[in-house]
Amino acid sequence: MWGYGGQGPEQASPNRDKGRITIHKQIVNMSSDLPEKQTASEIEAQPASTGGPVYDVGEKVDYDRAGAIDAEQVEHNMTVLQAVKAYPAASWWAFVMSSTIIMESYCVFLMGQFIATARFAKDFGVFSASSNEWIIEASWQSAFQCSGPIGAFIGVFIAGPITSWIGYRWATIGALMALNAFIFIFYFGNSQGMFFASQILEGIPWGIFIANAPAYCAEIVPMRLRAPATQMLQMFWAIGSIIVGGITYHYQSRDDPSAYRVPIALQWMFPTPLAILLFLAPESPWWLVRKGRLAEAEKAVKRLGRASANDNPADAVAMMRRTIELEKTETKPTLVELWKGTDLYRTLIVCGVYASQNLTGNLIANQAVYFFKQAGMGENTAFALGLITSALQWIMVMLSWVLTTYLGRRTIYVYGQLINCAFLIALGIAASVGASKAASNAQASLGLIVSVLFCLGPAPASWVIIGETPSVRLRPLTTGIGRGAYYLVNIPCIFLSSYMLNSDKWNLGGKSGYIWAGTAFFCTAMSWMFIPEMKHRSFREIDILFNRHVPARKWKQTVVDIRDDE
Numbered sequence: 001m002w003g004y005g006g007q008g009p010e011q012a013s014p015n016r017d018k019g020r021i022t023i024h025k026q027i028v029n030m031s032s033d034l035p036e037k038q039t040a041s042e043i044e045a046q047p048a049s050t051g052g053p054v055y056d057v058g059e060k061v062d063y064d065r066a067g068a069i070d071a072e073q074v075e076h077n078m079t080v081l082q083a084v085k086a087y088p089a090a091s092w093w094a095f096v097m098s099s100t101i102i103m104e105s106y107c108v109f110l111m112g113q114f115i116a117t118a119r120f121a122k123d124f125g126v127f128s129a130s131s132n133e134w135i136i137e138a139s140w141q142s143a144f145q146c147s148g149p150i151g152a153f154i155g156v157f158i159a160g161p162i163t164s165w166i167g168y169r170w171a172t173i174g175a176l177m178a179l180n181a182f183i184f185i186f187y188f189g190n191s192q193g194m195f196f197a198s199q200i201l202e203g204i205p206w207g208i209f210i211a212n213a214p215a216y217c218a219e220i221v222p223m224r225l226r227a228p229a230t231q232m233l234q235m236f237w238a239i240g241s242i243i244v245g246g247i248t249y250h251y252q253s254r255d256d257p258s259a260y261r262v263p264i265a266l267q268w269m270f271p272t273p274l275a276i277l278l279f280l281a282p283e284s285p286w287w288l289v290r291k292g293r294l295a296e297a298e299k300a301v302k303r304l305g306r307a308s309a310n311d312n313p314a315d316a317v318a319m320m321r322r323t324i325e326l327e328k329t330e331t332k333p334t335l336v337e338l339w340k341g342t343d344l345y346r347t348l349i350v351c352g353v354y355a356s357q358n359l360t361g362n363l364i365a366n367q368a369v370y371f372f373k374q375a376g377m378g379e380n381t382a383f384a385l386g387l388i389t390s391a392l393q394w395i396m397v398m399l400s401w402v403l404t405t406y407l408g409r410r411t412i413y414v415y416g417q418l419i420n421c422a423f424l425i426a427l428g429i430a431a432s433v434g435a436s437k438a439a440s441n442a443q444a445s446l447g448l449i450v451s452v453l454f455c456l457g458p459a460p461a462s463w464v465i466i467g468e469t470p471s472v473r474l475r476p477l478t479t480g481i482g483r484g485a486y487y488l489v490n491i492p493c494i495f496l497s498s499y500m501l502n503s504d505k506w507n508l509g510g511k512s513g514y515i516w517a518g519t520a521f522f523c524t525a526m527s528w529m530f531i532p533e534m535k536h537r538s539f540r541e542i543d544i545l546f547n548r549h550v551p552a553r554k555w556k557q558t559v560v561d562i563r564d565d566e
Contacts, residue, residue, distance in 0.1 A: 067315035068322040069562055072538055075223045076562075080405060083224040090304040091225060093281045094217040096274065098232035100172060101213060103179060103270055104152065104206040105240025107199070109390075110263055111144045113248040116373055116382060119259040124192050138505045140192055142495040147199035148206065149494070153487035155207020160480035162208070164333055167283045168216040168476075175205035176271040176278070183271075187264045207487075211480035218467030219284040219475070220304055223538060227409070228401040230467040231460040238394040238455060245387035252383055286472055289320040320472075323540045326547075326565060327473040337474060338481055342546040349469050349531060350482035353413075353462045355489040356527070359519035361420045361454040363497045364447055364512075372444050389448050393455035400460040408535040408556075409464045410527075416457015417524040423450050424517035431510025443510035450513075468534045471543060529553075540565075 075083075084091060114120040114136075121134040128135045136144070155175070163171045179202060186198035210233075217229040247263045282304060288297035294317055301313040338347040372382035404412050423446055430442040470478035499505040500512040508515075532555035534542055541560040550558050 064315065064318040065322065067312065068318040071312075071315040071319035072540065073562060075538070078222060078224055080224045083222045085306075087222055087225070087305040089306075090221045091229065093304070094221050094225075094229040095232060096277045096281060097168070097172070097213050097216045098229070099236050100176070100209040100274060101233050101236045102240040102243070103202075103267070104148070104210060105237040106244050106267060106270070107148055107202060107206075108145075109241045109244040110248070111148070111199070113244060113252070113263075113383075113386070114260055115141050115144070117248065117252045117259055119252075119255055119257070123257065123260075124195070138498050141498040143192075143196050144199065145494045145498070146491045147196045148203040149487040149490045151200040151203020152207035152210065153203075153484055153491075154200075155204040156211045156480040156483040156487070157207075158204070159208040159211035160335070160477035163212055163215075163287075163476040163480075167287050168212045169278050169281055169283050171208055172212050172216075173275045173278050175208035176275040179205040180268065180271045183264070183267045186267070187261065207480075207483065210483050211476065214463055214467040215470070215475045215479045216284055219286040219472075220282070223536070224405075226468060227404045227464045227535075230463040231397060231401055231404060233463045234400075234455060234460040235394060235397040237459075238390055238397055241390040242387070242394060245383070245390045249383045249387055253380075285317065286320055286324075286475075289317060289324060290473060319540075322565070323538070323543065324472055326540065326543045327471050333474050333477055335477060335481070338478060342549070343471060343474060343478075346469050346471060346474075346546060347478055347481060350466050350478050351485035352523075352526060353465050353469075353531070354482040354486035356417075356523035357459065357462060357486060358489045358493045359516065359523050360417050360458050361424065361450045361516060361520065362459070363493055364450050364516070372447065377440070377444055385444060385448060389451050392448075392452045396452055396456035397460050400456050403456075404461050404464055405535075408533050409461050409468070410531050410533040410535075410552075410556075412457050413461035413465065413531065414524060414527045416453065416461065417520055417527060420450060420453055420458065421517050421520040421524060423453065424513040424520060427510045427513030428517065429513075431508075431513065446513070447510070465531060465534070468537075468539075468542065471546075472539055 078086070118134065121136050124140070125134045125136040127133075159171065162174075182198060182201040182205070185201060186195065189195045189198050213233055214230050217232070218226055221229040243266075244263070247266060251259050251262055253259075282300040283296070285297040285300040285304070288294070288300060297317050297320070298313040301316045337343055372385045377385060400412065427443060427446040427450060430439055430446055433439050466479060466482060496515075497512070500508040500515070530552050532545070532550070532552040534555070537545070537555075537560075544560050544564055544566065545555055545558060547566065
């Protein structure tokens with residue numbers, strides 16, 4: 001949010017803390033040597049060179065440096081519980097923005113459930129003589145599950161420029177209204193082609209939601225709450241799957257079109273209420289400062305915390321301006337800048353973290369019901385296990401809030417991938433010992449474990465890394481491009497997964513665990529080498545550490561002084 005921080009290991013040193021207090025007192029005592037404090041309204045009334053849109057001018061702007069340091073220091077010293085008490089509104093609005101991901105989760109899991117729904121397969125599939133049942137062909141399985149990501153791939157590229165122009169709130173509200181319209185096409189679709197087209201259209205708003213939500217959440221909460229705020233995205237992903245699991249478990253046994261029409265129609269319960277809530281939400285103060293709308297930024301700061309915590313919002317705005325000054329150029333943000341200098345490294349981290357979600361167990365989680373059926377479970381049992389998996393994922397995400405906050409993002413992410421790698425190998429072994437009831441049960445159990453552990457380590461930690469890694473100035477563009485990388489890998493992986501599991505194609509079943517274990521191990525190695533630990537780091541400190549080219553494995557031990565600007 002406005003004040004972030006953490007000094008890494010030196011926080012444990014009493015002498016270091018005393019030194020900070022002395023430094024702060026010296027800065028405050030020297031305040032007479034600094035320019036007189038001005039309100040945001042006074043600054044905005046001045047020419048652009050002293051407070052206009054900060055990325056549109058090349059010269060340095062004036063800000064209250066002592067106030068900026070003070071705001072950051074306050075958050076250095078704040079505990080998680082103190083942050084929750086001081087900024088309940090920020091937590092609430094992060095909760096609301098994160099909930100937009102339910103729409104993507106709902107539909108992604110819905111298409112996976114439809115493939116396993118007998119009536120849907122009868123209406124839109126073919127009869128398989130080998131399995132003596134109606135099935136959705138592997139090509140259409142892949143097409144149905146790829147159509148949403150194709151649309152979302154378009155959406156993430158739209159999200160960055162639109163959000164940079166009109167802000168997180170209005171970009172997301174517009175996407176919610178568009179989704180309302182696209183659901184009509186899905187509901188009234190009566191052919192495979194109509195379902196495919198409707199999912200592409202629905203995917204476009206998803207791309208905007210997923211690009212904006214982690215960035216907005218990271219910007220509006222204090223440093224201590226960045227991990228749980230961004231990890232709520234994974235929680236709502238799990239909630240979406242729970243809702244779908246409950247609905248399809250109830251309707252899948254019906255032998256009429258309501259088996260799939262009712263679950264489609266229930267999508268309408270989300271967009272309008274969320275749009276109303278987001279209309280009432282404050283804009284990110286960081287976005288407002290980037291636009292030079294300083295008075296509005298101060299008002300947003302006031303709305304995000306209790307009055308007792310925001311006795312001087314001008315200091316918070318000064319803190320933002322100090323950080324943005326480190327990134328300042330004479331031009332507006334462009335996609336080209338993502339691939340230059342240190343921003344290239346930051347972009348590659350975000351893209352890699354997003355893309356690796358497809359390679360470390362996520363696709364087994366997304367196709368859990370179909371996987372359970374291929375492992376030998378009955379239809380009702382498979383749907384019940386899918387619902388249990390979703391509920392356990394939700395619990396694991398909440399547990400990950402504690403682990404990531406106290407153990408760090410890098411630790412949970414890297415070791416979570418490594419553990420999943422081991423269970424994926426075990427899944428492959430269970431599928432290789434021969435056909436038996438025990439082997440089927442082992443495959444189902446290990447598939448459930450992989451799906452659940454994915455939501456304890458790699459998945460929730462990835463959202464924190466994605467929200468913290470980009471520069472403030474390029475954050476909307478970076479998160480959008482990163483999600484684009486996710487879909488670029490997701491689409492071919494969906495085809496691969498469908499062919500691996502489909503009984504009329506490769507029919508690998510649990511043996512697919514060997515393949516995903518190989519990709520998971522590669523992702524683990526890359527993560528260990530290149531992802532830094534950003535726990536307890538302010539956005540200013542993150543900028544400085546990237547600019548200093550500190551190796552990823554040394555971030556945790558590196559000290560950045562509270563007075564440093566480069």
